[in-house]
Amino acid sequence: MRDNLKRLSREHYQGDAIVHWTQTVRDRKQGWLTPAFFYRFREILTHTMFRYGMVCPMFCLMPDHFHMVWMGLFEDSDQLNALKHFRSNCNQSIARQGRL
Numbered sequence: 001m002r003d004n005l006k007r008l009s010r011e012h013y014q015g016d017a018i019v020h021w022t023q024t025v026r027d028r029k030q031g032w033l034t035p036a037f038f039y040r041f042r043e044i045l046t047h048t049m050f051r052y053g054m055v056c057p058m059f060c061l062m063p064d065h066f067h068m069v070w071m072g073l074f075e076d077s078d079q080l081n082a083l084k085h086f087r088s089n090c091n092q093s094i095a096r097q098g099r100l
Contacts, residue, residue, distance in 0.1 A: 013079040013080045014072065014077060014079070014080075015072050015074070015077060016071070016073070016074075016077070017072050017077075018069065018070070019069070021069075021070060021079075021083065022065060022066075023066055023087065023090075024064065025064050025065060025094075030063045030064050033061055033062075037093060037094065038061065041090065041093075044086060044093065045086065047089075051082070051085070052078060052082035053072065053073045053074040053076065053077040054070050054072050054079065055070070055071050055073060056068050056069065070082070
C-alpha cells in the first residue's frame with residue numbers, strides 16, 4: 001500500500017515557493033547510485049534549475065531514494081513542470097545504466 005501525501009494545489013509549487021521533494025526509485029531498488037550517475041544527476045539538476053528559474057540549495061542521495069529542496073526564483077517558476085522534466089531525464093539516465 002502506498003502512503004503518499006496529497007499534492008497541494010498547483011499555485012503552491014509556483015513562484016518563490018520552497019518545497020522539499022522526496023523521490024523514490026521504483027520498487028525501492030538499489031544499485032543505481034553509481035559515481036557515473038551522481039555526476040549525471042548533478043548535470044540534470046543544474047540544467048533543470050537554470051531552465052525553470054530555481055535553485056536547489058541542498059540534496060541528499062540515498063540507496064533507494066533522494067531528497068531535494070527546491071526554491072523558485074521568479075514569478076513564473078513552476079516546480080511541477082521542472083520535476084516532470086527532471087524525473088524524465090533521471091529515469092533515462094538510470095535506464096541507460098540498466099538499473100531500472
